[in-house]
Amino acid sequence: MTGPRYSLLFLTLCLAGCLAHHARSDVSSQIKVFGVEMYSGVDYRQIGGIKATEEPCLKGYERSFDALDLAIGYSFDGKIRRISTRNPATSLFGIYPGMSLAEGQRLAREADLATLSPFRYRGKGITLTLLVDGEDRVFGITVEVID
Numbered sequence: 001m002t003g004p005r006y007s008l009l010f011l012t013l014c015l016a017g018c019l020a021h022h023a024r025s026d027v028s029s030q031i032k033v034f035g036v037e038m039y040s041g042v043d044y045r046q047i048g049g050i051k052a053t054e055e056p057c058l059k060g061y062e063r064s065f066d067a068l069d070l071a072i073g074y075s076f077d078g079k080i081r082r083i084s085t086r087n088p089a090t091s092l093f094g095i096y097p098g099m100s101l102a103e104g105q106r107l108a109r110e111a112d113l114a115t116l117s118p119f120r121y122r123g124k125g126i127t128l129t130l131l132v133d134g135e136d137r138v139f140g141i142t143v144e145v146i147d
Contacts, residue, residue, distance in 0.1 A: 027126055030111060031143065033083055033090040036072060038126065038143065040080045044072055059147070069097075073144070086131075086140040093128060093143075101136040122146070 028037040034047050044063060045052055047070070052063035060075040062082070070090070073082030088098040093111040095104040105118065113121035113128055121128040131140035 027124055027143070030093045031083065031091075033070065033085050033087075033092070034068070036070075036080065036083055038080055038083065038145065041078050042080070043078065069140075075145075081145040082142065083144075084140065084142040092141045095128075095130065095138060095141055097139055097141065099138050101130065101132050101138060104130050104138045104141075 028039070031037060036042075036044065036047075047065055047068060050065050050067045052065050052072075054061055054063050056062075057073065059081065060073060060077075062071055062073045064071045069086035071082075071084040072080055073084075075081045083092070085092070086097050088096055090096060093113070094107045101118075105115075108121045108128060108130070109115065111123070113123040116122050116127070119130045119132060125146050127144050127146055129142045129144070130138050131142070133139050
């Protein structure tokens with residue numbers, strides 16, 4: 001009787017691992033920011049010839065690429081946990097800096113992200129925040145792992 005019970009437990013754990021990996025790849029496929037991927041262990045010190053400056057933060061450290069309008073946050077274990085961009089050549093979930101807030105909100109909902117506020121969304125272990133100016137235009141976007 002314990003054999004089938006352990007088999008069921010093992011199968012459940014395997015499936016949970018596969019689903020977690022699937023959620024991570026879904027998020028990464030929605031990020032178009034110089035090849036940077038959430039949860040990755042790639043240590044970006046330079047992108048496109050631009051060197052980063054590094055600062056500590058509460059949950060690890062952050063590398064800023066000012067000339068690219070990009071910041072990458074790392075956890076203490078060296079995994080990417082946050083991406084912030086103001087660069088109009090980049091996008092998160094199809095949303096890019098410069099588009100209208102209404103269009104950004106529509107794209108966030110189409111990506112199956114739950115609305116937390118008009119500027120903040122949640123889904124699959126992450127939050128998405130839209131930075132909006134006084135003319136209702138998105139000027140920045142941040143995706144971050146939920147702790």
